[in-house]
Amino acid sequence: MSRWLDSPLRYGLVSRLLHWSMAALLLWQFASMAVKNIVGRHPLTAFMVGSHKPVGTVLMLLVLVRGAWGLSQWARRPPHPRTLIGRGATAGHAVLYALMAYVPAVALLREAGSGRGFAPFGIPLFPATGQKIEWMLAPANLSHGVLAWTLCALIAGHVLMVALHQMWWRDGTLARMAGPLQR
Template sequence: METLPWRDTPRRFGRVSRILHWGMAALFAWQFLGMILKVTLGRHPVAGVFVGTHASVGFLLLLLVLARGSWALFNMRWRPQPDRGWLGYAAMAGHLALYALMLIVPALALLRSYGSGRAFAPFGLPLFPGFQGGPIGWMVAPGNALHGWLGWALLALIAGHVAMVVLHRFVWHDEVLSRMAGGPRRGRAPRPDLAGTR
């Protein structure tokens, strides 16, 4: 049985990329479930469990997206390349948008947190102390205006990402999913009418 390497290969993503991908997927699921519960239930104890960790998990996600982006750049020469054609370019654009929002959304929240003047200690680890004199408007305003909206836009992109994975797996029957989950798929070949479009 073939051993999965730590580094990416042209055939599939390695262990580090998979750990980062699926770990971040779980954390984003936690974040969005918490926000959905907050919107639907309001100040409910169940929603409070998720909301109470939202800032700390968001900071962790910011660190992970930086690590994931750095690892992707380091592996650029070896990792699986996008398919050819317009679908490949669309996939590249979608992934770039995902990375951008995964970086911008928590960065806005971190800037707002600092500008608020309150101390911030994710998971109990002091990151920066509070300060006197009231909030700093130019730091707080972008987060207040955009953090929530861009967060929902990120959720929509993630839903589109999952939908495309489902299409690749169950409609086009290719090996896109196996690059990030499991080994190469030995199922049906791609449909001939789609073979030259990806």
């Protein structure tokens, strides 16, 4: 059972599965939008962008599950050091979580207000009404793309910090999320 739960030394299997599955889906989301911006109209673009909304819906669900799991494991998790860098890591993770929740949530709000209906994977979430609701469209139209790319930049910073921990400080930070589950 201890392999599944977090500990002060490392993240457990559940946290790792949530982390790495979200990483893979976020990579897909950013890659699909990058291909759209670089290639334009193309069959590859149509395939990748066609999955954007359903994958975003899965990401929203995973954010909720990950947040609930993280709260349930809060006292067990590896602590950040009580230094300026540790406080920066805490703040950085808080912003990452906030954006991982906000970006898909505001996109779902836009879908609800679009009037077109929304049924990712054939599961109806919002019925087609034919009526646009502007107050639901506006937040996503203003912020979804900009904050998604901001999230992408923060994720890149997160990866760079992990590389810094691994190669410069050699403090075992990467092993907490990717190393052996038990010693």
